[in-house]
Amino acid sequence: MKKIYLDNAATTPLRPEVIQTIINTLENDFGNPSSTHSFGRSGKTNVETARKTIAKHLNCSAQEIIFTANATEATNWILREMVKNHNIKKIITSKIEHHATLYTVLNLQKEFGIDVEYVKVLPNGTLDLFDLERKLDSEIPTLVTLMHVNNEIGTVLDLDRVTSICQKYQAVFHCDTVQSIGKVKIDLDKTPIDFLVASAHKFHGPKGIGFAFIRKNRIMQPMLFGGEQEKGLRAGTEAVHQIAGMAKAFDLAHEFLTEETDYITDLKRYCIEQLHNNFEGIVINGENTFYNILNVLLPFSEEKTAMILFNLDMKGIAVSRGSACQSGSVKPSHVLAEFLSEENTKKPSLRISFSHYNTKEEIDIFIESLKTI
Numbered sequence: 396m397k398k399i400y401l402d403n404a405a406t407t408p409l410r411p412e413v414i415q416t417i418i419n420t421l422e423n424d425f426g427n428p429s430s431t432h433s434f435g436r437s438g439k440t441n442v443e444t445a446r447k448t449i450a451k452h453l454n455c456s457a458q459e460i461i462f463t464a465n466a467t468e469a470t471n472w473i474l475r476e477m478v479k480n481h482n483i484k485k486i487i488t489s490k491i492e493h494h495a496t497l498y499t500v501l502n503l504q505k506e507f508g509i510d511v512e513y514v515k516v517l518p519n520g521t522l523d524l525f526d527l528e529r530k531l532d533s534e535i536p537t538l539v540t541l542m543h544v545n546n547e548i549g550t551v552l553d554l555d556r557v558t559s560i561c562q563k564y565q566a567v568f569h570c571d572t573v574q575s576i577g578k579v580k581i582d583l584d585k586t587p588i589d590f591l592v593a594s595a596h597k598f599h600g601p602k603g604i605g606f607a608f609i610r611k612n613r614i615m616q617p618m619l620f621g622g623e624q625e626k627g628l629r630a631g632t633e634a635v636h637q638i639a640g641m642a643k644a645f646d647l648a649h650e651f652l653t654e655e656t657d658y659i660t661d662l663k664r665y666c667i668e669q670l671h672n673n674f675e676g677i678v679i680n681g682e683n684t685f686y687n688i689l690n691v692l693l694p695f696s697e698e699k700t701a702m703i704l705f706n707l708d709m710k711g712i713a714v715s716r717g718s719a720c721q722s723g724s725v726k727p728s729h730v731l732a733e734f735l736s737e738e739n740t741k742k743p744s745l746r747i748s749f750s751h752y753n754t755k756e757e758i759d760i761f762i763e764s765l766k767t768i
């Protein structure tokens with residue numbers, strides 16, 4: 396059975412060149428970057444070259460990139476640091492953020508008693524930026540944390556508008572770019588984001604490695620205490636092979652950005668067309684969504700919700716849920732619940748997410764399999 400992977404918003408397969416880079420590093424560059432001998436210096440060079448590669452594509456300076464285990468770790472560190480040591484009294488976010496943000500914010504609210512407000516979600520799954528502006532007040536030290544591309548429905552935040560609103564009210568802006576980075580050009584010289592977080596496994600790199608962009612005027616306290624690694628901000632011996640693999644993945648993502656964007660955009664268009672041709676009454680959740688994420692409401696009965704993913708999985712097809720199925724009962728996704736009617740949140744929704752490794756033939760097989768359910 397040929398397996399079909401249409402869950403690239405969850406994680407992505409590694410590019411062969413990335414695997415090769417990781418193997419090469421493991422084989423030939425095992426030195427500890429903190430050691431002063433040639434083995435160590437080579438490891439250090441590898442780490443610093445990776446940092447420069449990432450910074451070059453984001454048009455920022457290498458010192459502004461801090462390697463972390465993943466985006467969750469980076470978000471936890473940054474938000475906590477801003478509240479604990481930078482006098483942030485209020486956080487504005489939205490109910491459709493990833494739990495890495497939502498639960499961090501809730502914990503900070505509990506621990507530090509900060510004020511938390513949620514930007515209104517519009518019926519098309521985007522955020523009401525007039526509401527964001529209404530919630531801002533220059534007198535209260537505020538941090539805004541909003542994701543660039545929503546991981547469940549693919550709606551896109553207007554970064555230019557949000558950064559200019561934040562500047563107008565002197566609010567700090569933290570952006571979760573996990574789903575967009577490496578898939579769209581981000582120029583940090585032109586876009587005044589204060590903090591950005593990323594995970595390598597979302598752009599065909601390895602798991603267990605990510606990075607934070609910390610704009611140079613932001614002075615941070617360490618996330619972990621110990622050695623001098625990462626300017627003393629995140630102590631602990633660097634995972635050189637993962638860092639090198641991430642930089643390779645980031646470099647390749649940018650090298651092939653235009654052609655892969657065009658290819659995936661066409662795949663998504665084809666998938667939508669085929670879904671409409673084969674299922675009457677199919678609805679796309681979210682408007683103007685990102686080119687690799689498609690969330691659809693299927694015109695199937697509620698009872699089928701629990702069975703769809705299971706049946707597709709039996710056929711070797713991996714897609715993701717729109718509604719979480721837990722021990723027989725169906726719990727709506729916290730994102731869909733924010734803007735779909737109660738009736739529609741109970742109906743089966745699927746998230747189909749593409750990469751350049753997918754083909755139209757795979758989409759045909761997916762559609763045929765869906766028809767048999």
Ligand code: PLP
Binds near residue numbers: 405465544
């Ligand atoms: N933010 C978004 C938008 C995501 O999609 C994810 C992962 O699914 C995360 C944050 C967390 O990423 P990680 O688990 O790699 O830390």
